[in-house]
Amino acid sequence: MADAIRATGLVKHYGAVKALDGVDLTVREGTVLGLLGPNGAGKTTAVRVLTTLLRPDAGQAEVAGVDVLADPRAVRSRIGLSGQYAAVDEYLTGYENLEMIGRLYHLGRKHSRVRARELLEQFDLADAGDRPTRTYSGGMRRRLDLAGALVADPPVLLLDEPTTGLDPRSRTDLWEVIRRLVARGTTVLLTTQYLEEADALADEIVVIDHGKVIARGTADQLKAQVGGERLEVTVSDPGALTPVAELMGPLGVGPPVLDEHRRSMTMPVSGGVDVLRDALDRLRAGGIKVDDAGLRRPTLDDVFLTLTGRPTDGSDSDIDEPVTAEVRS
Amino acid sequence: MSVLNMASDAGVVAKRNLIKIKRVPDLLVFTTLSPIMFVLLFAYVFGGAIDPSGGGAGYREFLIAGIFAQTVVFGATNTGAGLAEDVKKGIIDRFRSLPMSSSAVLTGRTLSDVVNNVIVLVVMSVTGLLVGWRINTSFLEALWGFVLLLVFAYAISWIMAWIGLLIPSPEVINNASFIIIFPLTFVANTFVPLGTLPGPLRVFAEWNPVSAVTQAARELFGNPDPNPNAIASQAWSLQHPQLYTLIWAVVVIAVFAPLATAQYRRAASR
Numbered sequence: 001m002a003d004a005i006r007a008t009g010l011v012k013h014y015g016a017v018k019a020l021d022g023v024d025l026t027v028r029e030g031t032v033l034g035l036l037g038p039n040g041a042g043k044t045t046a047v048r049v050l051t052t053l054l055r056p057d058a059g060q061a062e063v064a065g066v067d068v069l070a071d072p073r074a075v076r077s078r079i080g081l082s083g084q085y086a087a088v089d090e091y092l093t094g095y096e097n098l099e100m101i102g103r104l105y106h107l108g109r110k111h112s113r114v115r116a117r118e119l120l121e122q123f124d125l126a127d128a129g130d131r132p133t134r135t136y137s138g139g140m141r142r143r144l145d146l147a148g149a150l151v152a153d154p155p156v157l158l159l160d161e162p163t164t165g166l167d168p169r170s171r172t173d174l175w176e177v178i179r180r181l182v183a184r185g186t187t188v189l190l191t192t193q194y195l196e197e198a199d200a201l202a203d204e205i206v207v208i209d210h211g212k213v214i215a216r217g218t219a220d221q222l223k224a225q226v227g228g229e230r231l232e233v234t235v236s237d238p239g240a241l242t243p244v245a246e247l248m249g250p251l252g253v254g255p256p257v258l259d260e261h262r263r264s265m266t267m268p269v270s271g272g273v274d275v276l277r278d279a280l281d282r283l284r285a286g287g288i289k290v291d292d293a294g295l296r297r298p299t300l301d302d303v304f305l306t307l308t309g310r311p312t313d314g315s316d317s318d319i320d321e322p323v324t325a326e327v328r329s
Numbered sequence: 330m331s332v333l334n335m336a337s338d339a340g341v342v343a344k345r346n347l348i349k350i351k352r353v354p355d356l357l358v359f360t361t362l363s364p365i366m367f368v369l370l371f372a373y374v375f376g377g378a379i380d381p382s383g384g385g386a387g388y389r390e391f392l393i394a395g396i397f398a399q400t401v402v403f404g405a406t407n408t409g410a411g412l413a414e415d416v417k418k419g420i421i422d423r424f425r426s427l428p429m430s431s432s433a434v435l436t437g438r439t440l441s442d443v444v445n446n447v448i449v450l451v452v453m454s455v456t457g458l459l460v461g462w463r464i465n466t467s468f469l470e471a472l473w474g475f476v477l478l479l480v481f482a483y484a485i486s487w488i489m490a491w492i493g494l495l496i497p498s499p500e501v502i503n504n505a506s507f508i509i510i511f512p513l514t515f516v517a518n519t520f521v522p523l524g525t526l527p528g529p530l531r532v533f534a535e536w537n538p539v540s541a542v543t544q545a546a547r548e549l550f551g552n553p554d555p556n557p558n559a560i561a562s563q564a565w566s567l568q569h570p571q572l573y574t575l576i577w578a579v580v581v582i583a584v585f586a587p588l589a590t591a592q593y594r595r596a597a598s599r
Contacts, residue, residue: 051426077428087419091349103341104429106334132352148423 002065004029004156004187005050010059012045012211019045020056021211027189027204029155032182034202035191036303042211043191044084047160050189051081064156064187077105080149084161088144090134094125097133097144098151105152112151119147123177139170146177157181159190163197175200195303199223207303214307226298226306228253229272231279234264234292241265247282251275263291268298335430342424342437346411347444360445361452364400368456371396371520387555393462394474394546395519397453398539401482402514404446406506408438408486409493416497421593432590439486446482450475465551474549477574481542484578484585491589519543522554523562535564538577545570 005027012020019042027033037043048054050063052072061068064078088097095116102112120129123143133141142162149157159178163171178201182188192198198205199219207215207222215222231251233244238260245256245265254268269275276295283290350357372389412435415421424434454462464471493502516526516533517540526534534540544567547553566573 053422053425073428076426079426081423081426083419083422087423089345089420090418091352092345096345096348100341100345101423101427104338104424104427104433106337106428 002029003027003062005033005061005063005189007046007050007061008059010046010049010061011057012042012049012054013057018211020049020059022059023208023211023213025050025189025206025213027187029187030182030185031203032178032188032190032201034198034205035189035208036193036195036198036205037191037208038193041208043208044160045211046208047081047158047189047191051079051158052076064154077152078154078156080152080154080157082142082146082149082157082159082162084164088133088136088141088148091132093130093132094120094136094140094144095129098147101148101151107152115151119150123147139166139173142166142170142174143177146174150181155185155187157186157188159188161191161193164193171197195298207307209307215303222303223298226268226303228268228270229295229297230266231269231275232264232266232292232294232296233279233283233290234262236263236289236291238263240288243286244283244288247286247288248279251279251282269295335433335436338429338433339436339440342434343441343444344437346438346441350445357448360404361449364396364449364453365456367396367400368393368453368460372460375520389457389461390463390552391522391547391555392520393453393457394550394552395517395543396457397450397478397546398481398517398543399514399519400449400453401446401478402485402510402539403506404449405442405482405485406489406502406510407445408442409489409502409506410499411438411442412490412493413497413499413502416494417499425594431594432586435487435490435586435589435593439483439490442486443479443483446479450478462552466549470549470551474546477542477545477549477571480578481538481574484581487582487585487589491585491592494589494592513537514539517543518562518567522556522559523567524559532564535562536566538566538574541566541570541573541577543570545574 003026005025007023007025010020010023010025011018021042023042023046025033025035025046035043035046045054049056049059050061050068052068052075055069063075066074066078068075088094089100092100098116098119099112102115103109105112107115117126117129120126123146125140125144125147128136128140133144136144146159146162149159162178163174166174175197178188178190182201188201190197190201202219205215205217205219205222206213215225217225231248233248235241235244241258241260241263245258245267248256248265248267251269252267253270256265256267258265272295276293280290280293283293371392375388375392412421415424415434421434425431489502489506492505496502496505516530517537518534519539523531523534523540548570561567
């Protein structure tokens with residue numbers, strides 16, 4: 001199978017900040033690549049390079065068989081982009097937005113009209129199609145924006161955090177739409193901050209941080225690396241963390257990680273509620289004052305903790321992505 | 330990219346901008362109310378003071394072309410604010426990811442702002458006629474006067490397009506253009522005869538293209554200085570106001586259209 005997206009050695013500086021620091025990406029035709037990373041990791045910059053919006057300082061990229069730097073216009077006619085912000089014109093109706101995009105893809109007047117109605121129907125926006133989009137809900141705008149990316153039925157779709165800021169219901173609806181597209185053979189590159197989302201949609205996941213790829217593999221491979229569920233214990237006295245780690249050690253399937261700032265210990269475990277019960281017994285026997293204890297599924301934080309030994313730090317370098325306070329689930 | 334596609338792309342973008350006028354009628358109401366207010370304020374507040382003999386009728390005729398010039402120049406600032414807003418909202422990113430002509434967004438925007446100015450000129454002309462302004466020349470000459478005003482504003486639109494992409498903040502654009510456009514339209518022959526200005530300011534006013542386009546419009550409408558003793562400026566720019574206006578517009582477009590297009594290619598959303 002051919003590669004729909006192939007990028008090698010992408011580098012992009014913003015002043016002293018390296019937004020991309022030698023990123024390689026490959027997406028096979030008809031598959032989904034999830035580009036996972038915290039705010040400021042370089043996800044949006046990568047998408048901007050692949051969609052010809054930004055020229056990299058170094059590196060090469062080919063999208064749908066066309067060199068991004070040599071023939072940007074040919075790339076644009078083969079891709080659909082849906083951004084982090086729903087880039088729809090709020091004064092235009094949903095129909096007018098889509099029809100305009102069709103005209104600008106040079107589909108012709110008639111075909112643009114037909115296609116606009118078709119997509120409104122497909123995205124469950126037919127009833128709202130003739131209303132200005134400023135009356136739309138956030139989920140409706142996102143759907144319209146995604147529909148905009150599909151007007152020309154492009155073989156390659158690039159979706160930059162397509163579900164950020166959506167409520168859970170709209171999120172799963174959008175996932176369904178993306179799945180249907182992939183089933184029809186579309187290649188998708190999507191960026192996300194949610195491990196869960198990459199897990200649900202992506203055939204392959206690339207984790208990036210500070211402009212570098214720090215891991216790649218299938219969701220299962222990554223999870224195996226990160227481990228399954230985790231035991232988290234928060235104590236009132238940070239000094240108690242070391243004894244907690246000693247007490248809990250034997251229950252873990254991996255080493256405990258201590259976070260003094262949050263006064264917490266996190267450790268991969270397996271065995272479900274029994275482990276939690278066991279852990280609480282041990283803590284009580286050890287006379288340790290516990291604020292909170294529980295089991296949880298691995299989050300992006302855990303991926304980062306495991307891969308880099310430190311938590312995500314979206315706060316220090318969000319050069320190309322807005323701050324969203326939803327990194328941690 | 331064929332010329333046909335370029336024109337069609339620009340048309341599509343212009344149509345999109347004009348739909349906004351339809352959807353937000355308040356916008357049109359206020360853009361037309363302010364010039365009406367200007368005509369009335371200047372005609373009746375300043376008119377009597379400057380031209381006491383004729384009860385202000387002569388001054389009102391003299392004034393109209395000046396207000397037209399000022400208003401179309403302000404109308405052109407919409408280009409900058411509109412583009413800045415599009416960058417901010419990510420619409421420019423959407424356009425840039427489409428296989429369309431890269432100049433179409435700017436051409437479409439500047440053209441739709443011309444349409445805006447046409448509407449405003451019609452409203453102002455009617456108001457002008459109601460307060461005693463008359464065209465004392467032929468229809469064709471008057472039409473050419475209006476065209477010159479629009480061409481002049483069109484050139485300014487390209488400057489504003491460049492600024493709008495350079496500083497993509499609609500609020501900053503609005504304030505900045507106010508600071509630039511106000512002196513530019515006041516240190517000119519728009520509202521007062523040039524003879525009253527002190528030396529250096531007069532030289533600036535004489536070569537100020539706003540003066541030239543105002544002078545050209547006055548000549549073409551047949552609205553001379555009401556003061557019979559006024560001495561016409563000897564500056565070349567005001568001796569040949571139509572030619573100077575056209576040269577100025579062509580030079581500005583030749584410089585700023587490529588600058589703005591290059592900036593458009595670079596423009597990144599925040």
